[in-house]
Amino acid sequence: MMNKELIEEVTHSFKAHFNSEPLIVFSPGRINLIGEHTDYNDGFVFPAAVDKGIALAIQKSDANTSTVVAFDKDETYTFALDILEPLKNGDWRNYVLGVVAELQLLGKNVGNFNGVFAGNIPGGAGMSSSAALENSFVFGLNDLFNLGLSKEDMILVSQKAEHNYAGVKCGIMDQYASMFGIENSALLLDCRSITSQPYRIDFKDYELMLINTNVKHDLSETAYNDRREVCEKVSKLLNVVALRDASKEDLEAIKTDLSEGDYQKALYVIEENNRVKQFSEAIEKEDLETLGDLLFQSHEGLSKKYEVSCAELDFLVDRAHESSSVIGARMMGGGFGGCTINLVLKTEMEAFKEDVSNRFKDEFGSACTIYNVKLSQGTHIVKG
Numbered sequence: 571m572m573n574k575e576l577i578e579e580v581t582h583s584f585k586a587h588f589n590s591e592p593l594i595v596f597s598p599g600r601i602n603l604i605g606e607h608t609d610y611n612d613g614f615v616f617p618a619a620v621d622k623g624i625a626l627a628i629q630k631s632d633a634n635t636s637t638v639v640a641f642d643k644d645e646t647y648t649f650a651l652d653i654l655e656p657l658k659n660g661d662w663r664n665y666v667l668g669v670v671a672e673l674q675l676l677g678k679n680v681g682n683f684n685g686v687f688a689g690n691i692p693g694g695a696g697m698s699s700s701a702a703l704e705n706s707f708v709f710g711l712n713d714l715f716n717l718g719l720s721k722e723d724m725i726l727v728s729q730k731a732e733h734n735y736a737g738v739k740c741g742i743m744d745q746y747a748s749m750f751g752i753e754n755s756a757l758l759l760d761c762r763s764i765t766s767q768p769y770r771i772d773f774k775d776y777e778l779m780l781i782n783t784n785v786k787h788d789l790s791e792t793a794y795n796d797r798r799e800v801c802e803k804v805s806k807l808l809n810v811v812a813l814r815d816a817s818k819e820d821l822e823a824i825k826t827d828l829s830e831g832d833y834q835k836a837l838y839v840i841e842e843n844n845r846v847k848q849f850s851e852a853i854e855k856e857d858l859e860t861l862g863d864l865l866f867q868s869h870e871g872l873s874k875k876y877e878v879s880c881a882e883l884d885f886l887v888d889r890a891h892e893s894s895s896v897i898g899a900r901m902m903g904g905g906f907g908g909c910t911i912n913l914v915l916k917t918e919m920e921a922f923k924e925d926v927s928n929r930f931k932d933e934f935g936s937a938c939t940i941y942n943v944k945l946s947q948g949t950h951i952v953k954g
């Protein structure tokens with residue numbers, strides 16, 4: 571569904587439910603060109619907001635409870651602002667409750683409100699629908715209740731909601747990209763200083779293509795938190811704040827103190843962080859071949875060293891590798907499912923799409939889905 575229709579849908583539903591004029595917020599999902607699992611290592615990432623996201627219609631309420639409607643799920647939730655305990659894992663309500671609770675912890679006075687949200691980010695695609703949802707609520711509430719938060723403050727609220735209510739100890743990439751996205755640009759983000767530099771993206775004869783495996787393997791959340799713990803453990807041994815501060819030589823020096831698995835994981839992070847910088851240089855030089863190589867290298871590291879890939883993702887990247895129409899590809903996001911991101915020759919898009927879809931179907935008996943994305947503006951108010 572197009573964003574315009576999404577916005578009309580939530581506006582209409584809001585008026586029907588609550589009989590008042592809402593504020594409309596649009597908050598996008600994101601892609602990531604390169605820099606995977608580097609954000610929680612204080613490193614560099616290269617994400618961009620996309621033209622798919624969450625539309626939220628929201629308004630203050632005089633009632634003594636708040637009500638939120640998840641339009642796509644056709645579910646309504648009413649809650650009191652003084653009881654904000656997290657619900658079971660994976661429940662969409664946690665993102666809303668988490669945002670409100672984290673705002674309260676900051677000493678912000680959030681009153682009762684009503685909201686209706688709907689989205690067009692494919693679920694489980696690794697395009698951060700959860701960050702988009704958190705950002706839409708924090709942005710809407712900040713505006714309605716004049717909370718005086720900057721965008722930087724807001725993304726930290728969203729991130730804490732994810733940590734404490736959704737149970738994923740995520741980095742800052744998703745919330746940042748969703749909030750700060752710039753049209754036609756990707757953001758080279760330093761996750762330590764939380765500042766970014768926009769790069770206008772034009773891949774010349776090539777275009778970005780996302781291929782969704784449409785699978786999401788169960789272990790993704792525990793594995794994510796486990797990876798983060800490994801990185802913290804190795805940083806401690808290295809006596810650095812985060813792996814961003816370590817070189818391959820530093821790691822080599824403590825290799826015998828580490829298990830082979832932990833060594834490989836830390837090595838991946840150090841290498842991937844370097845790749846992000848090389849990628850930004852290659853963009854400046856318009857060196858597409860290097861960009862593509864770096865994507866393949868990133869995937870190799872994620873799959874073999876960091877061990878967050880899966881058979882479906884590896885299969886898609888292997889097909890990309892074989893094809894003369896694709897200059898680079900890798901899995902995108904946390905891993906264990908979701909999408910690959912590919913740089914495909916514009917003139918060969920259709921042929922590659924057909925070939926890879928057929929072969930995926932033959933191999934796994936299920937369909938993959940292909941998207942083209944436009945790099946877009948971050949969280950914003952559509953109508954005040």
Ligand code: GLA
Binds near residue numbers: 903
């Ligand atoms: C998820 C997390 C991000 C980031 C990526 C991996 O999307 O939410 O913070 O760590 O995985 O790069």
